[in-house]
Amino acid sequence: MMYKSIIYGFSMLLALSSCEEVNMLQLGETVDLVLSSDVVGKSIVLSEDIAEEPFGAFTWTPADFGYPSASPEYILQMDFEGNDFKNAITLINTLDLRFENTNAMFNQKLITLGAVPGVASNLEFKLTGKLHEEVYAVGNVLTANITPYKIVPVFPKLYVTGDHNTWGFNDESAIFSVKDNAIYEGYIYLREDGLIKFSQQPNWDNPNAIIGDLDESGTSGVLQIGNWGGNNIVASQAAGVYKFMVNLNNQSYSQLLVNWAVTGDFNSWAMADMVYDITTGLWSLTVDMTAGGFKFIANQDWGKVYGDDEMDGVLDKGSDGNNIIIQEGGNYTITMDLSDALYTYSIVKNN
Numbered sequence: 001m002m003y004k005s006i007i008y009g010f011s012m013l014l015a016l017s018s019c020e021e022v023n024m025l026q027l028g029e030t031v032d033l034v035l036s037s038d039v040v041g042k043s044i045v046l047s048e049d050i051a052e053e054p055f056g057a058f059t060w061t062p063a064d065f066g067y068p069s070a071s072p073e074y075i076l077q078m079d080f081e082g083n084d085f086k087n088a089i090t091l092i093n094t095l096d097l098r099f100e101n102t103n104a105m106f107n108q109k110l111i112t113l114g115a116v117p118g119v120a121s122n123l124e125f126k127l128t129g130k131l132h133e134e135v136y137a138v139g140n141v142l143t144a145n146i147t148p149y150k151i152v153p154v155f156p157k158l159y160v161t162g163d164h165n166t167w168g169f170n171d172e173s174a175i176f177s178v179k180d181n182a183i184y185e186g187y188i189y190l191r192e193d194g195l196i197k198f199s200q201q202p203n204w205d206n207p208n209a210i211i212g213d214l215d216e217s218g219t220s221g222v223l224q225i226g227n228w229g230g231n232n233i234v235a236s237q238a239a240g241v242y243k244f245m246v247n248l249n250n251q252s253y254s255q256l257l258v259n260w261a262v263t264g265d266f267n268s269w270a271m272a273d274m275v276y277d278i279t280t281g282l283w284s285l286t287v288d289m290t291a292g293g294f295k296f297i298a299n300q301d302w303g304k305v306y307g308d309d310e311m312d313g314v315l316d317k318g319s320d321g322n323n324i325i326i327q328e329g330g331n332y333t334i335t336m337d338l339s340d341a342l343y344t345y346s347i348v349k350n351n
Contacts, residue, residue, distance in 0.1 A: 033063045033074075035127040035139040043120065043145040051104040058091075058099045063129030063137035071095065072129040072137070078109065081122035081143060088126070089113045089180055110148040112180045117150035155341040158184050158211070158246060162196030162232070169202035172281070175244055176341035182248040187258070187338040189278060192239040195232040198246060211246075223251040241276055241338075243298075258304075262287070262334055264294025264323070271300055274336065283336040286350070293323025296336055296345070306336075306343065315343040 039056035063072050076099055079088040089109055092099045115121045123146055127139040157174040165173050175186025175198075190196065195218070198211040212229030214222040224230030225248065235242060237257045246253045261271040266289040274283040274296075295318050298304035305318030315336070316322055324345070326332070331350040337343065 032137045033127060033129050033139040034061045035076075035125065035142055036060065037125065037142055037144075039144040039146075040142050041144065043147075045120075045147045046103050046107045046110075047149050051107070052102050054100055055103050055106045056100075058125065058127075058142075060097055060127055060139060062097060065131060065135065065137070072131050075128045075130065077126050077128070078113065078123055079126075080113070080115075081124050083124075085124070085126055087113070090182075091125075106146070107148045107151060108153065109180065110146060111151060111153050112155070112178070115146070115148050117148050120145050120147040153341075156180055156182075156184075157341075158198045158200060159202050160186075160188050160196055160244070161199055162190070163194045164188065164190050164196070169199065172339065175246060178341055184246040184248075185244070186341075187241050187243050189241050189276070189281070190235040190239065192235065192237075194235040194239070196235075197229045197232060199229075211248075214251075221252055221254060223248070223253055225251060256299075258298045260336060261285075261297050261300065262294055263297050264289075264326075265292025266290045266294065266326070271297070274334075281337070281339045283338070284333060286331065286333045288330070289326050289332050290329045291326055293325050295323060308345075313344050313346065315345060 035058065037056050037058045042056075044056075058076060060074065063074075065072070073093055073095060074097070075093050076091045077085055077088040078091055079085045089112060091101075091109060110121070110123075111117070123144055125142040125144070128136055129139070130136040156177040157171075158176075159169045160173045160175060161167050161169055173188060175184045175188070177184045188196070200206075200209040200211070204210070207228045208226040210227075210229035211223055211225050212218075213220055213231045213233045214224040216231050218232050218234035219236050223246070233253070233255070235257075236255060240257050240259070243256045243258050244253060260274045260276075260283050262274060262285050263269050263271055266287070272285055272287055274285045276283050296306040296315065297318075306315040307318045307322030308314065308324045309316040309319075309322045311325070324347075326347070333348045333350060334345065335348075336345045
C-alpha cells in the first residue's frame with residue numbers, strides 16, 4: 001500500500017519538530033512496512049512451564065519515507081480481534097527492526113489487556129513507523145490465537161519520592177499504570193507545601209529516570225523527564241491525600257486534594273465522611289447502615305465515584321449498576337485502600 005506523506009519543516013528539511021513557521025514539503029511516495037512473525041495463524045497456549053522461553057519473534061521491513069536519512073520510531077501494538085486497536089496495548093517502542101521477548105512478558109501484557117486466564121483469545125498485532133504525529137507508515141495486521149495463564153499481575157509503577165518519605169523510595173509510595181499505557185494514577189499523602197518528584201526506578205542512580213516539573217512554580221502540570229527532573233512538584237493545597245495523574249505520553253500531570261465519603265440508601269445518598277489514617281494508609285468509617293446499596297465518593301463530586309462491578313472487593317468507576325450491596329442492616333466498619341494498583345475495600349459487620 002502506498003501513501004503520500006506530508007512532512008513539516010523549516011525552509012530546508014532540518015528537523016521534524018514543532019516550530020512557529022513551517023513549510024509543507026511533498027516528498028516521494030511512502031512505502032508502508034511489512035510486519036512478519038512465526039506466530040501468525042497459530043493457536044498458542046502459554047503456561048508457567050514455558051514462561052521464560054521466547055515467544056515468537058516479530059520482524060519488519062523498514063518504513064520508507066522517500067529519503068534515506070529518515071529514522072522512524074516503530075510502535076508494535078496488540079488488541080483483541082475486531083476492536084480496531086481502540087484499546088490496544090503497546091508491546092514496544094523501538095528503532096530496531098525486530099522484537100522478541102519471553103512468554104511471561106506476553107502473558108503479562110495479555111492479562112493487562114483483559115484476556116481471561118485459561119480462555120483462548122483472538123489477538124491482532126499492528127506496527128506503525130512514525131517520524132512525526134502526522135508522518136507515519138502503517139503495516140499489515142497479523143493475527144494469532146493465544147491462551148494466557150493466571151498470574152498475579154505486576155503493573156508498571158512510578159515511585160514518588162519527597163518530603164513525605166524523606167526523599168526515599170519504597171513500594172508504599174508509588175503510582176501505577178494499570179493499563180500499561182504510560183498513564184499513571186495513584187494516591188499519596190503529602191504534607192502542606194510538600195515537595196515531590198517521580199522516578200522510573202527506586203533510586204537516584206539515573207538522572208534520566210527522575211521526573212519533575214518543567215516550571216519553577218512546581219505546579220505547572222508540565223513534566224520534565226530526565227536531567228534530575230528539573231524542579232520539584234509542590235503540593236498545591238493543604239496537607240492531605242492527593243490523587244496524581246501522570247501522562248508520560250504528553251508529559252503532563254495533575255494533582256487533586258481528595259476527601260472521601262460514603263453515600264447510599266442508608267443516608268438517602270447524602271455524605272458520610274470517611275477518616276484517613278496516616279499510619280495505615282486506609283480510609284475508614286463506622287456507621288449504622290440499612291440494607292441497600294452504597295458507593296464511595298470523593299469531594300462530594302458525582303463524577304468521582306467508585307462502585308464494584310463484580311462484587312469482588314475491587315473498586316471500579318461508578319456506574320448506575322454497580323452499587324455495593326449491604327444485605328442486612330446493622331453497624332458496619334467500611335474500609336477503603338487506595339495504596340495499590342487496584343483499589344480495594346472491606347465491609348465488617350460489628351453487630
